[in-house]
Amino acid sequence: MIKQNDTAVQNAHWFAACRVEDVVENGGVCVKYGDEQIALFYFTRRNEWYATQNECPHKKQMALSRGMIGTKNNEPKIACPFHKKTFSLTTGECLSGDECSIKTYPVKVENGNVYIYVE
Amino acid sequence: MKVVVVGNGMVGYKFCEKLIAKKLPDLEIIVFGEEQYPAYDRVHLSDFFNGKNADDLALAPASWYKENGIQLHLGDPVQYIRNSIKLLQTFKGYVLHYDILVMATGSSPFVPRIDGIEKDGVFLYRTVEDLHLIKSYAKKAKRGAVIGGGLLGLEAAKALLDLGIENPDVIEFAPRLMPRQLDEAGAEMLASTLTNIGLNIHTNKNTAKITGDECITGMQFTDGTSLQTDILVVSAGIKPRGELAAECGLETGMNGGIVVNDYMQTSDEFIYAIGECALYNEMIYGLIAPGYEMADVAVHEICRIHSASPVKTKAFTGFDMSTKLKLVGTDVASFGDPFANGDNVRNIILRDTAKGVYKRMNVSADGKYLLGGVLVGDATQYNILLQTCKNKLILPPNPEDMILPARESKKEEGAGIVALPDDALICSCESVNKAAICKAVSEQGCETVDAIKKCTKAGTGCGGCLPMVKDLMVYTMKQQGKYIRNVLCEHFAYSRQELFDLVKLHELKTYDDVLDQLGKGDGCEVCKPAISSILASLWNEMVLKKGNDTSQDSNDRFLGNIQRGGTYSVVPRIPGGEITPEKLIVIGQVAQKYGLYTKITGGQRIDLFGAHVGDLPLIWSELIAAGFESGHAYGKALRTVKSCVGSTWCRFGLQDSVSFAIQVEERYRGLRAPHKIKSAVSGCIRECAEAQSKDFGIIATEKGWNLYVCGNGGSKPQHALLLATDVDSETCIKYIDRFLMFYIRTADPLTRTATWLNKMEGGINYLRNVVVNDSLGMAAQWELEMQGLVDAYVCEWKVAIETPEIRKRFNHFINAPGEKDPTVKFDALRDQKKAANWK
Ligand code: SRM
Ligand SMILES: Cc1cc2nc3c(=O)[nH]c(=O)nc-3n(C[C@H](O)[C@H](O)[C@H](O)COP(=O)(O)OP(=O)(O)OC[C@H]3O[C@@H](n4cnc5c(N)ncnc54)[C@H](O)[C@@H]3O)c2cc1C
Ligand code: SF4
Ligand code: FES
Numbered sequence: 001m002i003k004q005n006d007t008a009v010q011n012a013h014w015f016a017a018c019r020v021e022d023v024v025e026n027g028g029v030c031v032k033y034g035d036e037q038i039a040l041f042y043f044t045r046r047n048e049w050y051a052t053q054n055e056c057p058h059k060k061q062m063a064l065s066r067g068m069i070g071t072k073n074n075e076p077k078i079a080c081p082f083h084k085k086t087f088s089l090t091t092g093e094c095l096s097g098d099e100c101s102i103k104t105y106p107v108k109v110e111n112g113n114v115y116i117y118v119e
Numbered sequence: 120m121k122v123v124v125v126g127n128g129m130v131g132y133k134f135c136e137k138l139i140a141k142k143l144p145d146l147e148i149i150v151f152g153e154e155q156y157p158a159y160d161r162v163h164l165s166d167f168f169n170g171k172n173a174d175d176l177a178l179a180p181a182s183w184y185k186e187n188g189i190q191l192h193l194g195d196p197v198q199y200i201r202n203s204i205k206l207l208q209t210f211k212g213y214v215l216h217y218d219i220l221v222m223a224t225g226s227s228p229f230v231p232r233i234d235g236i237e238k239d240g241v242f243l244y245r246t247v248e249d250l251h252l253i254k255s256y257a258k259k260a261k262r263g264a265v266i267g268g269g270l271l272g273l274e275a276a277k278a279l280l281d282l283g284i285e286n287p288d289v290i291e292f293a294p295r296l297m298p299r300q301l302d303e304a305g306a307e308m309l310a311s312t313l314t315n316i317g318l319n320i321h322t323n324k325n326t327a328k329i330t331g332d333e334c335i336t337g338m339q340f341t342d343g344t345s346l347q348t349d350i351l352v353v354s355a356g357i358k359p360r361g362e363l364a365a366e367c368g369l370e371t372g373m374n375g376g377i378v379v380n381d382y383m384q385t386s387d388e389f390i391y392a393i394g395e396c397a398l399y400n401e402m403i404y405g406l407i408a409p410g411y412e413m414a415d416v417a418v419h420e421i422c423r424i425h426s427a428s429p430v431k432t433k434a435f436t437g438f439d440m441s442t443k444l445k446l447v448g449t450d451v452a453s454f455g456d457p458f459a460n461g462d463n464v465r466n467i468i469l470r471d472t473a474k475g476v477y478k479r480m481n482v483s484a485d486g487k488y489l490l491g492g493v494l495v496g497d498a499t500q501y502n503i504l505l506q507t508c509k510n511k512l513i514l515p516p517n518p519e520d521m522i523l524p525a526r527e528s529k530k531e532e533g534a535g536i537v538a539l540p541d542d543a544l545i546c547s548c549e550s551v552n553k554a555a556i557c558k559a560v561s562e563q564g565c566e567t568v569d570a571i572k573k574c575t576k577a578g579t580g581c582g583g584c585l586p587m588v589k590d591l592m593v594y595t596m597k598q599q600g601k602y603i604r605n606v607l608c609e610h611f612a613y614s615r616q617e618l619f620d621l622v623k624l625h626e627l628k629t630y631d632d633v634l635d636q637l638g639k640g641d642g643c644e645v646c647k648p649a650i651s652s653i654l655a656s657l658w659n660e661m662v663l664k665k666g667n668d669t670s671q672d673s674n675d676r677f678l679g680n681i682q683r684g685g686t687y688s689v690v691p692r693i694p695g696g697e698i699t700p701e702k703l704i705v706i707g708q709v710a711q712k713y714g715l716y717t718k719i720t721g722g723q724r725i726d727l728f729g730a731h732v733g734d735l736p737l738i739w740s741e742l743i744a745a746g747f748e749s750g751h752a753y754g755k756a757l758r759t760v761k762s763c764v765g766s767t768w769c770r771f772g773l774q775d776s777v778s779f780a781i782q783v784e785e786r787y788r789g790l791r792a793p794h795k796i797k798s799a800v801s802g803c804i805r806e807c808a809e810a811q812s813k814d815f816g817i818i819a820t821e822k823g824w825n826l827y828v829c830g831n832g833g834s835k836p837q838h839a840l841l842l843a844t845d846v847d848s849e850t851c852i853k854y855i856d857r858f859l860m861f862y863i864r865t866a867d868p869l870t871r872t873a874t875w876l877n878k879m880e881g882g883i884n885y886l887r888n889v890v891v892n893d894s895l896g897m898a899a900q901w902e903l904e905m906q907g908l909v910d911a912y913v914c915e916w917k918v919a920i921e922t923p924e925i926r927k928r929f930n931h932f933i934n935a936p937g938e939k940d941p942t943v944k945f946d947a948l949r950d951q952k953k954a955a956n957w958k
Pocket of ligand 1 (some may be wrong): 680681682687688689690718719720721722723724725726752758759795797812813830831832833834835871
């Protein structure tokens with residue numbers, strides 16, 4: 001989701017992940033942030049940006065960035081390439097009826113740079 | 120009580136099944152059958168030529184009889200009955216006492232007295248044994264003929280076609296085909312359709328003599344004409360088998376039928392007769408549904424006697440002889456009084472010579488009731504017409520709407536089902552009415568036709584009612600507010616086939632274009648791969664072309680199968696399984712360099728596992744430089760064409776199966792389809808390449824190739840069925856082109872060819888008609904389209920490594936190119952490695 005002008009809290013800050021053109025249209029890429037892996041999605045059709053953890057909680061696979069994005073009743077979601085479990089990109093909640101959920105991160109775009117809000 | 124059944128045919132079996140269900144105490148059932156096999160489905164006897172055997176056709180396995188306490192003696196006909204002392208004796212010498220005797224001896228083909236009919240090469244068409252004989256004799260026959268242009272005769276002619284006999288002759292004595300079911304105009308339409316697909320129809324022909332020394336070589340007719348033939352099947356009607364009954368003094372009719380009353384009792388009250396041997400009201404019922412009804416009546420009567428109840432519970436009251444058949448791929452049906460005519464009858468007739476369709480409705484003069492009719496070429500409305508006729512439903516103001524082509528009358532059909540009374544008989548074989556089917560859906564939660572079949576038995580007999588069962592299911596589910604339309608997902612209100620046609624029509628090339636023009640919303644993981652597959656099948660453009668890359672299934676997007684841990688497998692194409700030592704060495708070197716686990720696959724090639732996404736372009740660059748190309752192991756596309764070594768080395772080989780496998784694999788490599796497709800070529804019938812378990816499989820014969828289609832391994836294995844025999848390589852490829860294009864165009868997403876065929880109305884016969892006889896007139900277009908796809912083929916891995924924007928995508932981290940995913944872990948295993956277990 002595009003968040004403008006968020007103020008940094010303590011350690012939290014906007015981390016410059018990559019350029020807009022680095023990210024594949026209507027799909028995801030994986031961003032390295034220290035030891036963390038973040039899946040970054042450019043939902044070009046809706047002109048929206050999302051970021052989540054890259055690890056799928058189902059079998060702990062580093063794979064969500066390689067999944068397919070889409071919507072369910074207009075709610076943007078990501079489907080894991082392994083067993084096609086789907087998660088909401090806005091809330092991180094599992095949409096395939098499982099207990100697990102994923103972490104989401106705010107994203108902003110400025111001057112062609114993509115920033116992810118990390119803590 | 121000891122019940123002895125004479126005859127283990129369809130009706131004899133049904134009688135046992137129904138009697139067992141009553142769970143009567145102190146009941147002993149003993150069955151004698153003349154044939155060697157337990158009762159089998161004679162109605163589908165011709166499927167024998169599509170690869171079914173007696174076991175496949177069996178109504179129940181021999182063990183079923185045992186489990187239900189029935190003594191079954193096969194190959195042991197009853198020879199005489201001494202009814203005064205209730206005793207019988209069999210061929211093998213059993214002498215047995217009975218309390219109740221049930222004659223279910225069926226009928227035998229009627230054999231006209233023709234000079235020379237005893238010659239070799241003249242056959243009947245009634246039992247599995249007959250078909251065995253025909254099949255082996257037909258191998259040396261070039262020309263074939265059938266006496267009899269009725270239902271069975273035409274089926275026999277079709278069998279000759281299936282056995283590879285071209286243009287068999289059908290000889291009918293009457294002035295028209297199927298004289299008992301069809302009027303003149305209907306029979307004429309049928310004859311012209313059958314002529315178009317290769318039968319020679321002769322009506323008004325009376326055979327005088329069969330010529331030849333020991334074996335038949337020809338036939339002479341009373342009009343002085345003659346023809347040559349190497350095999351003849353006689354199918355000129357049936358003769359009820361009442362000889363045993365007549366010998367012990369039971370009353371029989373002129374043609375031998377055993378006379379029965381409303382309760383299926385013969386002139387001896389302890390002896391019953393059911394099925395095709397029973398003569399009721401001077402009529403023999405040569406169909407299965409009335410036979411089953413007779414079995415039911417006899418069971419009711421025997422239960423009554425067993426419980427010594429004075430109240431009769433069920434009587435036979437005659438039976439509707441309406442029929443619907445598919446003859447050589449052509450619908451034929453007649454119902455009610457097909458011939459009704461005269462002052463009190465209005466005939467409505469629709470005739471389309473171009474389409475080969477003839478429909479006739481006989482309506483009462485006041486326009487209120489349907490009396491009967493005939494359908495040739497298109498019998499989609501048969502069920503509703505039959506129900507309207509049988510239930511005396513009031514016709515709509517324009518009754519002709521009921522026989523207009525299906526499109527326009529779709530609405531009426533729905534309305535038609537609604538109007539049926541609850542007790543309308545939908546499945547006459549198993550007597551299941553409308554209410555029972557609706558209840559199975561609404562109360563027992565059956566939501567597939569298979570579930571309804573299981574629960575109610577409807578549709579398990581001849582299967583003719585299945586379309587109506589499905590309509591009733593859909594209707595009941597709709598009433599419960601359930602969603603059933605076969606649409607792709609929430610973004611597309613179309614089925615895959617509809618989308619395929621629309622995408623082609625509008626020449627759409629990207630996923631987004633398709634979504635904008637035909638769908639709504641923003642897509643999902645269901646419609647994206649399905650549409651991508653359609654686009655690939657239609658245009659065969661590189662799948663990762665910008666705009667389509669992220670709508671590919673993950674495996675297609677990275678041109679590799681993602682494996683446990685997140686690494687990929689690499690499968691270079693090895694057509695036909697043939698590989699040079701030089702290429703083997705390259706595979707070894709590449710695997711060594713990139714630390715890959717190697718394994719010979721079940722598809723006769725080599726899989727290299729454990730490649731990091733970033734290494735994929737490097738690995739493929741080396742493989743491609745050595746002459747390899749993508750094996751599409753990741754795509755819903757052609758996988759492997761396995762081969763056996765064939766005539767180049769094998770002492771049994773009839774043709775060069777390796778060369779043909781390579782040719783086939785190279786033709787269809789990269790072809791994308793609703794699901795993966797696999798093939799194999801065997802050099803002889805020993806079948807070392809397992810071609811009969813493939814989507815299309817080819818087996819060499821002396822003269823060329825036999826082509827099998829729609830086989831499957833996987834969780835529900837299914838043998839492929841024979842599509843064409845002894846074709847040359849060129850024809851074989853032509854048929855495969857058509858077969859694949861038909862499949863690609865019409866299958867649902869992720870449906871293998873076997874499942875696709877299982878859902879196809881008319882099954883393999885219909886498919887053969889489309890592919891071999893070009894009944895849809897699409898063959899030329901499909902061949903052209905396939906050639907277009909073949910010409911458009913490029914190795915997608917080659918394009919991927921040569922196109923910087925695509926190659927850039929093969930990196931784990933966007934902000935740290937070249938760095939591997941540090942979470943990927945391997946364990947050691949037998950000098951190689953394996954993916955670490957799930958965490
Ligand atoms: C590698 C191999 C096993 C082996 O080590 O031998 C294999 C491996 C896989 N098979 Fe297979 N199958 C392999 C031969 C077969 C065969 C045998 C054959 O082709 O002769 C069959 C049965 C024949 C058939 O398909 O009719 C087979 C029936 C399946 C099925 C069940 C298909 C079905 O219709 O029921 C699946 C699941 C699916 O496709 O949905 C499957 C799916 C898979 C997948 C793709 C599962 C996955 O998504 O990871 C495996 C991935 C392999 C990889 O990463 O490369 N594999 N699989 C074989 C590769 C053959 C090749 O060279 O391409
Ligand atoms: C090729 C073909 C296609 C058909 N298609 C259709 C169709 O589409 N629709 C339809 O409704 N009907 C069709 N029929 C007709 C249907 O098969 C018969 O109506 C049905 O099989 C009759 O059942 P039955 O048990 O009375 O006779 P059968 O099935 O003939 O069984 C009688 C059995 O009794 C045995 N027998 C005879 N005498 C003795 C004895 N003395 N002792 C022991 N055993 C004995 C016989 O060997 C036989 O096995 C078709 C028939 C054929 C041959
Ligand atoms: S059988 Fe199952 S486990 Fe084995 S390769 Fe095929 S899909 Fe994988
Ligand atoms: S690992 Fe993601 S769905 Fe199973």
